[in-house]
Amino acid sequence: MQILEQKNGFMLFEGKENFDTWLPDSIYSVGGKSRHGTSVIPKTTIIPVKNGFDIEINFKNNGIDTSSIGEFFIGNFNLDQKVYYRNTNYTFYEDTFFSKNNIQFASPGRVYPSTTCYSPVTVLRDDKYIVGVTLTYPIEEYKHTANHMFFGNFFDNAKIGWNMIIQINKGTNGQNYYESGELAPGQRRVYRLHIRVGKVQNIDEDWKQVIQPYREYFDSKYKQIYKKDNRAVIGYVAVNESKFSRENPFGYTNRDNEKNMVSHPYRPDNYGFKPLLIM
Secondary structure (H helix, E strand, O other): OEEEOOOOOOEEEEOOOOOOOEEOOOOOOOOOOOOOOOOOOOEEEEEEEOOEEEEEEEEEOOOOOOEOOOEEEEEEEOOOOEEEEEOOOOOOOEEEEEOOOOOOEEOOOEEEOEOOEOOOEEEEEOOOEEEEEEEEOOHHHHOOOEEEEEEEEEOOOOEEEEEEEEEEOOOOOOOOOOHHHOEOOOOEEEEEEEEEEEEOOOOOOHHHHHOHHHHHHHHHHHHHHOOOOOOOOOOOOOEOHHHOOOOOOOOEOOOOOOHHHHOOOOOHHHHOOHHHOOO
16 A cells, blocks of 8 residues: 655555555564463455545454454555654643654554543644544444554664554453443454545644544534533643743643733633633
8 A cells, every 4th residue: 555645656555565554463562461362363445545644454254252352554655753643631732752762652552532632533634634534433332442653763774664463352451341332243443544644834724634434433423412511510721830931931731832821812711711712
């Protein structure tokens, strides 16, 4: 699989022969191995779409033993060594990560659904290109987690770039398994990975395009049961006395990301907290 820009021939995504889109636990076991072995090999279908492709991974357990689902692999993306990542833990603001030469960078684990990941999406970009990877599956039926991690690999003898794994039915420490997340005899499961790419044009808007498949899936499944409610439900520590300095006179906890807090006219001491609510 390849994704290249038609205008200049730049290879943004280049699948490597020694990696597959599905990996059994015996090959790749970051965070620990599953309770059951991965005895069921899925049928994988690649579907090209505009600005990317979808991967449908179809499992059917025809055996007599329970099987683990395993892990999904997506790579490699030829982004720069410094990338910007949308934080799915809390704010969805951008964090900056840098992959050093000859040292593999590994992101923190993000277990969906949990306090470490509220949407099963990953958005990475450099100064030129943006990438979105989303996972869709009927979580209310399958009833298991998915641990999302991405890696940066820039070695002197081989520039691999950035790649992702999604560990099905695992927590960050490899211990959070659920029997409902394993594949029982006779059971079938279908997962879909959606990979979308684009050019960086507006950093505050580009991310919406590369995770559009997840929005469409979410709306089709759950939108009818939600009603918009703009009332605040949780407090947010935006100021800390330990952060006071000449450069940060108001003591904002995160000066780089607190755009609404720092800039006039959204100062809460003058205008309250309503302008800060995500509408």
